[in-house]
Amino acid sequence: MPCLTxxxxxxxxxxxxxxxxxxPAAAGSGGGAEWRTAAMEPAEVRALLEAELDARAVKxxxxxxxxxxxxxxxxxxxxxxxxxxxxxxDPRATDRLREAVRRFVDAxxxxxxxxEEQIAFLEQAHEERYSGPVPAGLRLADxxxxxxxxxxxxxxxxxxxxxxxxxxxxxxxxTIAAEGxxxxxxxxxxETAPVAVVAPEPPVEELDPKxxxxxxxVKGDGFERVLRVxxxxxxxxxxxxxxxxxxxxxxxxxxNRAVLGDPNVLPVGVDLYLPPS
Amino acid sequence: xxLVLASFLAVVFSFPxxxxxxxxxxxxxxxxxxxxFEFEIGDxxxxxxxxxxxxxxxxxxxxKTSRPCPPxxxxxxxxxxxxxxxxxxxxLEFLRDHVETGTGHLVDSRLESWYQAGTIPGAINLPFNLxxxxxxxxxxxxxxxxxxxxxxxxxxxxDNAAELCLFCNGPWCDQSPRAIxxxxxxxYPPEKLRYYRGGIQVWKLLxxxxxxxxxxxx
Numbered sequence: 001m002p003c004l005t006x007x008x009x010x011x012x013x014x015x016x017x018x019x020x021x022x023x024p025a026a027a028g029s030g031g032g033a034e035w036r037t038a039a040m041e042p043a044e045v046r047a048l049l050e051a052e053l054d055a056r057a058v059k060x061x062x063x064x065x066x067x068x069x070x071x072x073x074x075x076x077x078x079x080x081x082x083x084x085x086x087x088x089x090d091p092r093a094t095d096r097l098r099e100a101v102r103r104f105v106d107a108x109x110x111x112x113x114x115x116e117e118q119i120a121f122l123e124q125a126h127e128e129r130y131s132g133p134v135p136a137g138l139r140l141a142d143x144x145x146x147x148x149x150x151x152x153x154x155x156x157x158x159x160x161x162x163x164x165x166x167x168x169x170x171x172x173x174x175t176i177a178a179e180g181x182x183x184x185x186x187x188x189x190x191e192t193a194p195v196a197v198v199a200p201e202p203p204v205e206e207l208d209p210k211x212x213x214x215x216x217x218v219k220g221d222g223f224e225r226v227l228r229v230x231x232x233x234x235x236x237x238x239x240x241x242x243x244x245x246x247x248x249x250x251x252x253x254x255x256n257r258a259v260l261g262d263p264n265v266l267p268v269g270v271d272l273y274l275p276p277s
Numbered sequence: 278x279x280l281v282l283a284s285f286l287a288v289v290f291s292f293p294x295x296x297x298x299x300x301x302x303x304x305x306x307x308x309x310x311x312x313x314f315e316f317e318i319g320d321x322x323x324x325x326x327x328x329x330x331x332x333x334x335x336x337x338x339x340x341k342t343s344r345p346c347p348p349x350x351x352x353x354x355x356x357x358x359x360x361x362x363x364x365x366x367x368x369l370e371f372l373r374d375h376v377e378t379g380t381g382h383l384v385d386s387r388l389e390s391w392y393q394a395g396t397i398p399g400a401i402n403l404p405f406n407l408x409x410x411x412x413x414x415x416x417x418x419x420x421x422x423x424x425x426x427x428x429x430x431x432x433x434x435x436d437n438a439a440e441l442c443l444f445c446n447g448p449w450c451d452q453s454p455r456a457i458x459x460x461x462x463x464x465y466p467p468e469k470l471r472y473y474r475g476g477i478q479v480w481k482l483l484x485x486x487x488x489x490x491x492x493x494x495x
Contacts, residue, residue, distance in 0.1 A: 059322035063315065070303070096303070099312075 057111035064104040065125035071097040072126075072145075075250070076133045082253075083262030094250045102154040115151065122147040136264040137236030137249030146236065146246055153245035214241035218274065225274035229266055242274055251275055305329050305484065307369075314369045316377045316399065323398040325369065328484030338394075339447075339478045349449045354474065356443075356454040359467030363442065365483060368473050371442045372399050381440030381469075382424070386453035387477075391446065395487040397480060402490070405445070405452045408459035421463070433464050442471040447478030 053061070071093070078093045108118035126145045140146050214237060219226045227238060235249035242248075253263045255275040260266070305327045306312045313326035334340075354362050363371070368383065375381030376399050385392045385400040392402040407416050418428070425438040441460075445452035457470055481487065 055320050056317050056322050060315065060317070063322065063324060067303075 053111065053113075057113075060107050061104075061111060061113070061121050062125065064100075064107040065122055066129070067100045068097070068104050068122060068150075069126060069130050071100040072130070072134070072138070073132055075138075076135050079135050079250075079263040080133065083264065086261075088257060089250050089254050089263065091250075091254075094247060097150075098154060098247060101150050105151060105154055119147045119151055122151070133264075135236075135249070136234055136266075137239060137253075138246055139234075139236065149236065149240055149246035152240075153247045210237060211241040214238055218242070223276050225276075227272045227274060229268050229270045229272060231268055233266060233268075235263065235266055238272065238274075243277055303329055305331065307485075308366065314372075316372050318376060318399055323488070325372075325398055325486045327486075330484075333484055335478075335482050339481050344449065346449070348451060350451070352448050352451070352454060352474065356457040356472035356474070357461050357467060357470070360457055360461070360470045360472055361468075362472045362474050364473070364475060365480065365485065367471070368397065368442060368444075371440075371471065375440045375442075381442065384441050384443045384453075384456070386443045386445045386456040387450075388452070391477075393490055395489050396477070397444070398486055398488040400444075403456070405456035405459070408456050408463070410459070410463070417463075426465070435464060435466050435469070438465065438469060440469050440471075441465075442473060444473035444476045444480075447476035448474055449478075450476055 075093050075097050078090050081087065082089050104122065105118060108115075108121070113121065123145060126147065130145075134143075134145050138146050138150060210232075214227065214233070217227055217230070219228075225242075235252055236246040239248040239252055240246045243251075250263065252272060252274060253260055256270075256272050259270050259272075303312055303326075307314060307325075307327060313324055315322065315324045317323070356362065361367075371381065372383060376383055382403075383397060383400040385396045385402045386405045387402070388404045388406075389402060392400075392404075396402070403420065407414065407420050410417060421433065421438075422428075424441070425435075427434045427437070443453040443456055445454075453472060453476070457472055460470060461467060475482075477487075
């Protein structure tokens with residue numbers, strides 16, 4: 001059954017790739033990875049990818065892109081649920097998306113893709129496969145996914161294992177105890193909340209004017225940083241300015257849950273507390 | 278070539294992500310550091326992961342506890358002296374170290390009908406009876422040749438023979454132990470053999486990916 005579907009799609013999707021192949025592919029082979037991604041049509045991106053990647057690499061990258069999109073969907077769902085119910089954001093969803101992006105970047109490096117190409121691939125996959133809301137914090141001004149910002153967030157990401165969790169043993173015991181509840185007479189449940197692991201602050205590579213503007217408006221320092229929201233601010237932009245990682249819009253939202261109702265809506269005039277890096 | 282690549286792209290891009298369906302993200306990992314395992318053989322890309330449905334139970338075909346013994350008897354941990362017995366993670370390691378690099382084969386030792394019903398991704402099917410010695414098996418020499426063994430002056434030389442990791446249906450199945458016994462009696466070096474005793478039963482019990490051979494190499 002699925003074979004028929006993919007075959008039909010293969011035919012329809014193959015056509016634009018063939019027509020757009022000649023010119024951009026030639027440019028790509030001559031000038032390396034000079035090309036920009038923002039203005040490119042999907043067919044152009046596809047043509048470039050075809051020219052530069054072998055079939056295995058395309059499959060591998062698609063697999064990892066799919067994982068990123070699935071975790072992105074989970075984050076968007078979590079955002080919406082939080083706005084609707086007033087519940088806290090789930091930090092595990094953030095970690096999982098970050099981990100999926102990190103794996104995507106690793107796979108890109110193994111396949112010999114430059115960072116710009118990785119971004120293009122993720123944008124392409126998002127454009128073609130993703131149907132659903134994109135968290136406002138991860139959206140560009142034109143509404144598309146900020147793939148560059150997502151990848152930037154993991155550039156300085158510490159891949160060392162998480163620090164030893166003093167509660168891990170207790171949690172393990174409570175988990176297996178709960179699993180055995182059906183057969184055990186008494187179960188000692190321990191609802192310890194998971195400990196969020198905060199990645200170190202990656203360096204900000206370039207200072208675009210909007211970011212410089214946000215940074216200039218921050219009051220206080222260290223544990224006492226506050227920013228008053230102005231027209232045009234988004235949580236993603238602020239997160240990128242402060243932490244170099246747009247995905248940390250979720251941390252800012254969580255720290256300001258009392259004054260923010262929806263991760264996708266940022267009211268002008270609100271004073272945001274900026275959690276320490 | 279372009280057309281082939283285009284259809285690869287089309288295949289991999291043709292599964293849209295819908296927010297509703299993926300409301301719960303991956304939570305069943307293989308190990309804490311390994312949410313999934315991926316590898317390549319030739320032009321094909323494979324992924325092994327666990328069933329993400331936390332309510333899933335084992336395929337009923339592998340739920341039977343009491344097939345008559347003999348022949349379906351409990352096997353010792355070892356399939357032969359010097360042959361390492363391995364678990365699932367070592368099978369993945371074998372795929373990475375030997376199958377991906379072309380120095381070995383993951384061998385499904387079961388008869389073809391079993392193999393066709395589903396196997397470990399990346400496995401080839403060499404039914405145990407291909408390694409029987411005697412007039413009734415004309416395939417022995419060509420198969421050993423394919424595995425890199427050479428016959429010199431009537432003697433098999435296994436210096437360049439492939440690393441093999443063999444499995445069958447599980448701890449109650451004699452198909453891969455038989456293959457290993459036959460290989461050892463032919464002189465195949467035991468250090469080039471591994472026995473995955475858990476086999477398909479334990480593989481399925483853990484919800485690990487099963488591939489149906491028509492799709493292998495896909």
